[in-house]
Amino acid sequence: MPTHTRRHLFALRPPRARWALLSAIPLVVMGCGGAADTEGASDVATTITTLQVSADVLPPEVEGMWAQPTFHIAPVVLEAPDDMDAQDANQSARSAPKSQQVPDMFKALSTRRLTPSSLEEVQQRSANTSLAMPKAAAAAPLAGTGAVTTYSVAQVRAAYGFGALPAVGAKPSGVQAAQLGAGQTVYVVGAKHNPNVAAELASFNQKFGLPACTAKVLPVATGLPLAAASPAVGCELWVAYSTASGGISAVAPAYDAGWATEIALDVQWVHAIAPLARIVLVEAPDASVNSLLGAIRLANSMGPGVVSMSFGAQEGAWTASVDSAFAAAGMTYLAATGDSGAGVNWPSVSSNVIAVGGTTLTYSGSGPRSEVSWSGTGGGTSGFVAVPAYQKSSVPGTGSLVRRTVADVAMNADPATGQYVAVMQPGSSAVQWISAGGTSLAAPMWAGLVAVANAGRQQAALPLVAGGHALLYGQIGAVASNYASSFADIRLGSHGVCSTCSAGPGYDQLTGLGTPNASTLVNLLAGVAAPAPAPVVTPATISGTVGTALTFTASVNAPNPVALSLSGAPTGMSISAAGVVSWPAPVAGAYAVTVVAKDTKTGLTGQGVYNINVIAPVAPTIESASIAGRPGVALSFKANVSAVNPVAYSLAGAPSGMVVTADGVVSWPKPVAGTYSVTLTAKDTKTGLSGKGVFTVKIAAAGPVITAAAMVGVAGQPLSGSINITSPGATSLSVSITGVPLGMGFAVSGSTIMAIWPKPVAGSYQLVVTAKDSAGLSAQLNVPVTIHLR
Structure with missing residues (x-):
């Protein structure tokens, strides 16, 4: 017998002498x-x-x-x-x-x-x-x-x-x-x-x-x-x-x-x-x-x-x-x-x-x-x-x-x-x-x-x-x-x-x-005509949530009208003549429900398994945050909310004038200075479950603002530089400067401080300027000073 080519994993090569006629043929x-x-x-x-x-x-x-x-x-x-x-x-x-x-x-x-x-x-x-x-x-x-x-x-x-x-x-x-x-x-x-x-x-x-x-x-x-x-x-x-x-x-x-x-x-x-x-x-x-x-x-x-x-x-x-x-x-x-x-x-x-x-x-x-x-x-x-x-x-x-x-x-x-x-x-x-x-x-x-x-x-x-x-x-x-x-x-x-x-x-x-x-x-x-095929029910996976009525339509293909029934269905689940499966009050769990379709003319049946997963409802979640604002300047922010269904919003602990819209936008047209703890609640309109987020709202003046450029000079040659400080709404300011090199002095003119150094000494220095206003707000700025030999 000729040896044949192996095409597949388990293709065999038969022995050449397999068909030899022996005294006892195997x-x-x-x-x-x-x-x-x-x-x-x-x-x-x-x-x-x-x-x-x-x-x-x-x-x-x-x-x-x-x-x-x-x-x-x-x-x-x-x-x-x-x-x-x-x-x-x-x-x-x-x-x-x-x-x-x-x-x-x-x-x-x-x-x-x-x-x-x-x-x-x-x-x-x-x-x-x-x-x-x-x-x-x-x-x-x-x-x-x-x-x-x-x-x-x-x-x-x-x-x-x-x-x-x-x-x-x-x-x-x-x-x-x-x-x-x-x-x-x-x-x-x-x-x-x-x-x-x-x-x-x-x-x-x-x-x-x-x-x-x-x-x-x-x-x-x-x-x-x-x-x-x-x-x-x-x-x-x-x-x-x-x-x-x-x-x-x-x-x-x-x-x-x-x-x-x-x-x-x-x-x-x-x-x-x-x-x-x-x-x-x-x-x-x-x-x-x-x-x-x-x-x-x-x-x-x-x-x-x-x-x-x-x-x-x-x-x-x-x-x-x-x-x-x-x-x-x-x-x-x-x-x-x-x-x-x-x-x-x-x-x-x-x-x-x-x-x-x-x-x-x-x-x-x-x-x-x-x-x-x-x-x-x-x-x-x-x-x-x-x-x-x-x-x-x-x-x-x-x-x-x-x-x-x-x-x-x-x-x-x-x-x-x-x-x-x-x-x-x-x-x-x-x-x-x-x-x-x-x-x-x-x-x-x-x-x-x-x-x-x-x-x-x-x-x-x-x-x-x-x-x-x-x-x-x-x-x-x-x-x-x-x-x-x-x-x-x-x-x-x-x-x-x-x-x-x-x-x-x-x-x-x-x-x-x-x-x-x-x-x-x-x-x-x-020697007979082809009989009508049995109904075909296409299986599927269905998801549902506790508290939300569950409905879906079974997919049935049949040459004649069919009678539909369920096998393995949980209590309360039913199927209509049109193939609509309904469950008014789903209970959490996993269910394998068989939809059985029986041809009313031939008596042939077909079935398909629907795997139904019902989960407990998930409450809305709100991400808490800190919000900053200024007195008299309109404030608004939108909460980061995760919810399966539409929600209704409400506020607790909000200052007078603060409101929340149906879209979850919190607004306050005329903020008043102070720190407030505001609780935002989102309630699921279908399940009734709620989620809450706490927002810390701080309304305060802007505080002092310090601006100054780096100072660069040459050893032995006079050096000067300006430091500007502003604080809108403040009635007073206190300023401290540390890291001042020996020989440097300062002069104040309004909200500007002039740094003066008649005979700078070569080296690198850093002025630390701290300003605090009458509202207790403060600011700090590091000002580098570099003096070259020449």
Whole structure:
């Protein structure tokens, strides 16, 4: 296999010898790709139920095929997602996805078979100078550094155009329940055992506001086929332990950390896309092809539905010998194409299986998504399976196909743009969050999509999708308008250096027909007209103040009239038929109020959370100050006031004639000498709260004014200078001068003092002149005197 260019943080370089045909061909789980270690057979359960199934005779080389899971998770311990979706399952859809840097200690790790326990091991060893990598990661180290983007359920649903989720705890209408896969069954086929699958799913549901699921393990005596799933029951998670012969065992398979992670990923993302579908997890006793075929046959015996398979092996001449496993009536089979670049895997290569490839997703929370093909996605032309009739269509890109080519369709699979998965270690109730990727992520999402389409067909009394290829390639892909509206044609990206290893217009081996525009594609698959969308309530943040009536209008977009209601509203808050929320007497606090809009014609509901913050009212504040004035000279000043609402002003302790205007300007036309303490009060006209400021007002004459120029002279030559003193309104003045050099004298003429120095002596001097008037006001001035030698 050619080495392909790494485009993204977690793009892989597959080993060249991966597809070498050995005596025992390795089976690989599509979470990652790459050769797997051979494992021995696990103990066979002694208590089983035997079913009469038409098992194919396996060639010897197939009977010896074993594998371990090789899914992808990003090499980072994620922070737990926030709880915004716990109350409103759609809230994060309007936000950008979270991004988290890959720590230095993890940058050399491969995403292949990476588990939380592997990350913990690296953390424990990070202090060592030479870090020994876990065995599972050593084969395919990552290159580069960067951040991991992780999408929530609501963000993935919004990006691909799935309908809004119902209000948490609300009972959806029949139409809305069908849009969530009610009454349908999805079979998730995996190997080994995940003892925490139900608890992990419960944590996933709680975090993202998804419907809860009732869980049980199917007993050996379970009658087959199963009773059809009931739309009225809601989500169920049933677990069946299969045998290689297609029976039900009473003994759980052995635990395997890798397979447990794969199972958690598959179950949670089937449920994210089809939240009301019944999920039947079929756990094979081991990862041999023989045991996995037994698990598929057990699913076939359980009744019509959708089968999700995130595993695969290199195709060979033997693939036709087991193709009958994918031919049960009423079944649609989906399988991941692989995660090591160009190459063809079984079971996705089967002409009876919808092969799911992978993309790199970009979605900001608004506007359309953008995607390129993921550099690690599998895909290519079969060396053994003839081109099926449905691929001889008029879809651009299919005209030159010579044999069966995969993929058929695609969805997000890049671990660098991964999706949240909740995992638990055996014996622990602590939840860890990982960012998962691989085409093993895309396959269960497509399985959920088909289940939703089947629910629509069931409502319209139409047969189940089954197969699905004829619809995808014929009624949708071959009709230009249907194709353009139902699929995003992924035209960029590559997964190798071969002539067909790059994406292009129409069909290509990387992403097939493309990724789903679910709102249109589901309806075309269902064969029904597009239902009216559920109302959309746009959330917002509202601020209020105690004592001030609060009102705002909820933003609701709906095709039909709606009935509005509030959930979680404080006492006294109400909403009108026009969407006006009112609260006459708000109480301080933070409130998360859900506005629920129910379409009066379709019964569909939408909701949005309004975060309301009510604070205690803030009293006005006034900055105190000192004010100076002169007797008889009009005085005015404006207070510096801070207030939320209009205020009314008043004065206390003001002298006669002083007033304050409505604008807060204090005026006194004819000030009288003296010192006054005046209190200005500002009262909030809405809340009644008041603020005060104290102003010290001093009214006095100006006091003495001293003016004098610096004196400069030459030693031995007479020097004189004048000092002028004025004090309007004063009846007398007293003047003192200090720092007088020996020999200098003074003469007074009116308000002028003459300094006279007949024989100055060289040097620098400073006269300090102080004047005090009859009102007790004083002034001081320093007068420099400089005498040069010549």
